[in-house]
Amino acid sequence: MTQASEPSPAQPATAETTPPRVTRARQVRLVGLTVTLAVLAAALIPIVLAFGPPTRDELLEQAGLKGRQQLLIGVKDDQPGISQRFPNNVWKGFDVDIAYMIAGYLGFDRSQVRFLPIESEDRARRQARDGDGFVTVDLVIASYSITKQREEEGAVFSAPYLYTEQSVITLDSVGEAEQVSSLEDLSGKTVCTLTTSTSAQRLREAGAKPIGRNRISDCVQMLYDGKVYAVTTDAAILAGFVTGDRPDDDGQRFPVELRGVKPLRHWDIGSSAQERWGVNTGSNGALRDLVDLALYASAEDEENSTWEHAYDANLRWQQRYNLPQSVAEQRQPEPRKVEVRQWPWERIALPAPAHPGSPPAPARRADRAAWRGRGRRSSGC
Structure with missing residues (x-):
């Protein structure tokens, strides 16, 4: 076979080139799409600003x-254990x-x-x-229970931040025959409670003789002095007086600074x-929303264990x-979700950074599992 008859080497395939006219058309379409999106954004932003939810900064304003x-x-x-003022104005x-957290x-x-x-009687007016x-x-x-009556009197409440229940304390020296399992067990006995609570009427219905005081510490003092048989209000409030000056594992104490302190017994009245x-928060709706945002951040942020x-x-x-x-209850109540405007570059719904002097976050997060409160009527403490 002669050289002339040999097949020619294969020529490399030539890449198909895009005609310049097609490239220009694509560029024009891309520019048009960009301009359209920019016009839409410019039109939507004022609408969102005018009709959308406020930002956290706007709520603060x-x-x-x-x-x-x-x-x-x-x-x-x-x-004690709820809110107590110590010497040198230490609280x-x-x-x-919770106040510091908010x-x-x-x-x-x-x-x-x-x-x-x-x-207690000044809490609705915030005086x-x-x-x-x-x-x-x-x-x-201020250990302020949410009730319809108080809302009608002008109090504007945030979402709840603690669940507790009504209970009774007596001197620990009472005999087993005098155990208290219901308010009816206090029939004929003199019992002290807060003047502004609804407990007084329930005590009368149970046949007890209620005495009202503006400060629960005054009631406990009357119990120490033998002037009343029992004291009733929220369990979280009474617990501090029952605990007295006994320390926790780290030695922390909430001393009861009253006269003639005696051992107390805490009764679950079951009703x-x-x-x-x-x-x-008063009538300022923005302030109420901000408080609920703070409670929401505490409850929903897994890294936030301030409440625990x-x-x-x-x-x-x-x-x-x-x-x-x-x-x-050892779990924060379900918070109210407040809608706030959040652009992609903002983190409005997240808690504010810690401030100098704020307590350090605990090393571990407490278990949120808790018992559910039983269905009971409100004492309104």
Whole structure:
């Protein structure tokens, strides 16, 4: 076979080229799509801003908190484990820790929080004592049970932050024949309770002789002095008096600073409602939303164990001294979800960063599993 008759080497395939006209058409379509999206975004953003939910920053503005250097919070000052004022104006207790948690979400450092003592009858009006006068506080976090009557009186509650129930305490020296398993067991006996609670009427219905006082510590003092047979209010409040000066495993104490302190016994009366403690925010809707956002962040963020830490430090360790009565449910109540505007580059719904002076987060997260409260009527403490 001659060279001329040999087949020619295979020529490499030539890549098919896109005509310039087609490339320009694609570019024009891409530019058109980009312009269309930009126009739509420009049209939608004002609509979202006008009709969508507010941002957290806008809520702070509406609540009148932007630029504020101090947050006033009305709390109880005589309830060991809940809210107690110690010498040098040091405050401790579950309500105090919850107040600091909410204040931190609102952008206030612990040093910017000012606690003022508030009496039970002044909680709806948010009037707390300040020296010789009274001031209107921003928030009331004072073992305040959510009831329809209080809402009708003007209190505006956040979502609940604690579940507890009504119970009874007596001197531990009472005999077994005098055990208290219901309010009817107090028939004919003098019992002290808070003046503003609905317990007084229930005590009358049970045949007891109720005496009302504005401060639960006054009731407990009357019990020590032998002037009343029993005291009734929320179990979480009474637990601190039953625990007395006994320490937890770390040596923490909530001493009862009353006269003639005696051992007490905590009774489960088995008939009171689930008491739902809430924060009175007043008529400022934005402030209520912010408080609920703080509670929502606490309940839903797996990395946020502030509520559990407050429960462990103030309530859980008291349980062994208060059996058979349960102190409070060991799980944060279901929060109310508040809608806020959140752009992709924002994290509005997340809790605010910790502020200097805030308590360190605990090393471990407490177990959220808890018992469910039984269906009971409200004492409204």
